[in-house]
Amino acid sequence: MRIAAAAALLLLALPAAAQEWVPMRSARLQALDKVTARVSILDAPVGRAASFGSLTINLRACQGRAPDEVPDAAAFMEITDSRAAPGSPPAFRGWMFANAPGVNMLEHPVYDIRVLECR
Helix, strand or coil: CHHHHHHHHHHHHCCHHHHCEEECCEEEEEEEECCCCEEEEEEEECCCEEEECCEEEEEEEEEEECCCCCCCEEEEEEEEECCCCCCCCCCEEEEEECCCCCCCCCCCCCEEEEEEEEC
16 A cells, blocks of 8 residues: 555646546456466456456446557456455555556456556
8 A cells, every 4th residue: 555655646746638537437457367477468447347257347447548648557456255254455555557567466366457558
């Protein structure tokens, strides 16, 4: 969480022209099953749930850069695992960044999710 907060502060320190985020309707996600090494590409619309293995991915927002800027994407997601104990918190809740996947990532023993782009 500290890294995500530092990234947010860094974004605030950039000039206004470098912060042009545009709301998008869906995200392309790369999903990895670490056990089988199966990689899948998921299209997740904002406001709907997508599934991968035992994960349910709820995409709350997806922001992309303006066409005249360096491509990037940021997606706010809540990811739950159906195999988790009842009442346990989500496996992930927060922003993921396409150009900085290590800043805020899903920490799961079996699955990995990464944002590729917003559309």
